[in-house]
Amino acid sequence: MSFAEFESIATARRSTRDFLADPVDQKLLEQILELGITAPSWSNTRPFMVGVATGEQRDRISEKLVSRLRANANEPGMGNSPDFTHEIPYPAGLVERSQRVGKGIYDTLGIDRADKESRFRFLERNYEFFGAPVALFFFTHRGLDHFGTLDLGLYMENVMLAAQAAGLGTCAQGYLGNYPDIIKEEFDVPAEYALVCGMSLGYPSHHPINGWKAERLPLQELTAKPKN
């Protein structure tokens, strides 16, 4: 593959937040997940696992997640108990970046920030996998601390780029890490493995939300300046 081809795949990848119901070929899905394993890993330990939900299992998980979300709608933290806390306030300097994403998504969907019902509906769409036929759930081994999540991230990015090259869309979703008890009822995962997040995968629709583009920060802003 040429540099230009890689560039076109990498720059075309964007989070997909509305999918067609078209199924993903099982063989293709397996190839994409296998390509994930070409990522480097801390001492080649691959301290992560992936749960793949399609068909009836995907529908059942979605129903369980949506009903849990609705049941806890009025409670702070939505009654969730994630393996890794999500209650991390955004540090100064980063909160503005996050707010720009929220604003971009809500503006594109025509949702007023004060419109709690529509915002809740968008939250529900996360748990409906935005209509995607495939839902992935990612776990890391707690014993390798941050290297576990780092390796998982490398795996996830390979999966997302492979999916992109195959004409598929993806959305990594922290929200899918909110209810580990539901996900662990569905997959056989050793006790040392913790749920981190999930991912929706399928063919993107032509919904305007898929045309919205999160900003790309200039490299300069992410580059540490030499001290002298």
Ligand SMILES: Cc1cc2nc3c(=O)[nH]c(=O)nc-3n(C[C@H](O)[C@H](O)[C@H](O)COP(=O)(O)O)c2cc1C
């Ligand atoms: C670990 C992780 C968790 C994320 N969680 C969510 C999520 O729960 N819901 C969502 O709509 N997007 C989620 N995103 C997508 C980010 O908002 C998105 O990657 C970012 O805004 C950059 O946009 P891009 O993916 O289109 O380049 C997540 C991304 C990552 C890497």
